Amino acid sequence: MQALRDMAALLTVGLLVVAATCLAPEPGSSERSVTGVRRRAVQLAQGSAAAWLSGNLVLIGLVYSDASGSRLDAPGFWEQAAFFATSYELGRYLLWGAVLAAAVAATCALASSVAFLGVAALLSLAGLWPMALTGHAAGTLQHIDAVNLQMFHLVGIGVWAGGLLALVLLRPYLGTGAGAPIRHFSTLATWGLLLVTVSGVLGAALRLPSPGAIVSTYGALLGLKLAAVVVLAGLGHRQRHRLASEADLGGRTRFWRVLALEAAILVGAAGTGVALTRTAPPAPSGSPRPLTAAEAMLGSSLPPPLDAGAWWSGWSIDSLFLPFGLAAAVWYVLAVRRLATRGVRWPWWRTALWLTGCVLFLWATNGPPGTYGRVLFSMHMIQHMTIATAVPVFLVLGAPVTLALRTLRRRDDGSRGLREWLLQTVHSLPAQLLGHPIVASALFVVSMVAFYYSSLFELSLETHTGHVLMTLHFLLSGYLFAECLVGIDPGLRRPTYPIRTLLVMVTFGFHALFSVSLMASTRVLAEEWYAALGRTWGDSLADDQYLGASLGWLLGEYPLAVIAVALLVSWVSADRRERRRFDRSEAREGDRQLHAYNAYLAGLSARTDTMQPSQSTAVLGTAEEADRS
Known part of the structure; x- marks a missing residue:
């Protein structure tokens, strides 16, 4: 169930990111409209977001059953599962994941313009955060660093692997113009691969206590996942640019063959990731000591006293x-x-x-x-x-x-x-x-x-x-x-x-x-x-x-x-x-405003010459006020 939830989440991210950054609207329509293949991508993302939502809700019951030992059909089980979802940290993460998935599905339903499409893509990326908090990296002493690396890992997989699956699903609707979307996606895939590789290596360094721990069950699963990443990277580097030119000419056979192979390896990598969540990392040598209160609260040791030296070394x-x-x-x-x-x-x-x-x-x-x-x-x-x-x-x-x-x-x-x-x-x-x-x-x-x-x-x-x-x-x-x-x-x-x-x-x-x-x-x-x-x-x-x-x-x-x-x-x-703008304007117009103001003053002077003294005083006072203003 967790594998299906993860695949639905990554597919949602890939569909929305590809639709927002790689796909063009239907010919003849506005660039801000969600039409043609964009509309199809949003519809598919809405369905996968609904599956993402359902997976999180089902996982609430399954995780509670696994943690408490209660059967799903036990009396009062679902009331207890609801309490678990609102009162315990793990349950709240699953519940927040369901809420964000529901928000993504609702935004896709309202996506009549490209602005909604961008909001849906951002919400889908934010929905990966609860998954990072509950991933296999969240049980170490360096909890914060592990969660951060897991988030980078999920974003990279979502953009790269999820986008790959999105292109597989959208290929029948791209026609002979698939070259440009594939070229745009190739850039995204490169950055996604970089995120996946770097975060994976650093995450492994956190979980493995020593280089010799690579021979453990956990290390073997980690090696399988890394091998899948390497194979996918090699296939992508070799084929994407060639596929872009073939897609422009209408070629489809190689497109389907290579992308299907990448998708198959990707599914295996995702399954290995789920297996990692069910496998404990190798324990460090020596008897483990209980965490102190500060270590449990901070996720790291309490820093030393803050003195003058700590302002330079306390990094x-x-x-x-x-x-x-x-x-x-x-x-x-x-x-x-x-x-x-x-x-x-x-x-x-x-x-x-x-x-x-x-x-x-x-x-x-x-x-x-x-x-x-x-x-x-x-x-x-x-x-x-x-x-x-x-x-x-x-x-x-x-x-x-x-x-x-x-x-x-x-x-x-x-x-x-x-x-x-x-x-x-x-x-x-x-x-x-x-x-x-x-x-x-x-x-x-x-x-x-x-x-x-x-x-x-x-x-x-x-x-x-x-x-x-x-x-x-x-x-x-x-x-x-x-x-x-x-x-x-x-x-x-x-x-x-x-x-x-x-x-x-x-x-x-x-x-x-x-x-x-x-x-x-x-x-x-x-x-x-x-x-x-x-x-x-x-x-x-x-x-x-x-x-x-x-x-x-x-x-x-x-x-x-x-x-x-x-x-x-x-x-x-x-x-x-x-x-300077005023001076240039006056130079172009021959001091038009200056001449108009002088003519205005000359008109006031001519009027005062024909008026009575009391009227002249009033007009001159008005002119003086105009000069001051």
Whole structure:
């Protein structure tokens, strides 16, 4: 049942990703429409999402039966299974997987435009997260790293293998124009293969205690799965480009033969993955010791006392955010280099600001703030304020959307690549709504207050999912706020500069008020969590919270200074551009506006010469007011 659920999930991801990025609409219809083979792909994805939903619901009963030893037909079994789905972690993961699968199916049913298609594809990728939490990688001490690697693994398989199955199902509807979709999919398959291989190797390194453990049953199954990946990679590299040219000529025999072979090996790899979930990894040598409270809560050992040396050595790899930070920096440098090869100069200071934002993000998530963020409130506040206020400002000043639009290739076959989806996103209604200055400012301030004065803060400490969502939310809200103030990228409508200045003053004033209120509070936030860690070094919980609130106030100042300088420079530059535009317009039109104004003043003077003294005074007063205005 789990194998069928996994295959349905991966097929759903593959169908939606291929439909969103590789397929073109029906000839004669709009590029934003879901017609022709796109419509067929969405219909198939809706059916596979329904199977995904059903598989999760059935697994709730089967997993509970397996864990409790109760028969499916035992009295009150399904009431107990429902309690298991809402009250226990494993059951909640399966339930959330079912909810996300239902959301995917509903979005497919409503997919009348390409925007819904993109939302469905994103929801399907998000639906893989509960599967990563319940996968065979989730039982190790390095639980967080294992889950992150499992998520990368599932995304890679979904895009690569799921897309492969999608092409098999859609081949009869592609006709003689299958070449372009296969070429587009080949690029996706390459990145998917890279994700699968790297995450698989790193995941194996986490689960195997020593190189000699490869001879165990678990190691043999892992070797079979790796062999399937290698065989698929070789077939794909050899055949895809050849298939693209043959498909354009109408050839189908080789298409079906090779893709059927890849699909068969893929099914075997998926079955091996299920077998891995039922096989315990080899135990390390020596007698195992029970986990401490801190190890069970953090998924790793309690870090050493925070001293001066720990600010340099207290680094721990975050396997989720480290790849994103490095990828962002590498992409930006390569994009600037591509512009340079065309003879286009990109401002060096924008590159420096973007790289500064990436370095700060990596430091906040992998450096001492990331290592001690769940142990000390003060370090959590440093991490939070860096991600929410400092990092977004530097990233926005790097103008990434403008750089991407200048370097990404434009599709001319009706399908949608990264450039087309980027334009769709920045001009979409949600982006316009969330990027509105009032909404962005309120989201930046209100979400901070709601986060700390509710159970969300403690949830972000207790669960990996909560921590990831917290990081992404504050990074996105800070980015939208900074973009509407000092950004130059297309998409958002920005207010006038006086309104921007007022928004900066009001928003950071509320931020300072929040920090002061937290400093004056006698209630210790997440007290049960911090007390249960058993930390014996450092300040008390109350003193550490006071220090964290003080740091939160202080760390909001230097991003404010950066925003103020950027806003001032942008304001002055905008005034200069407006003056130059006005001067060029007057030069083209022969000083038309100046002559019109002089004629207006001459008319007023002529009228005053023919009026009585009292009337002349009134008219002259009106003219003086006009001059002042």
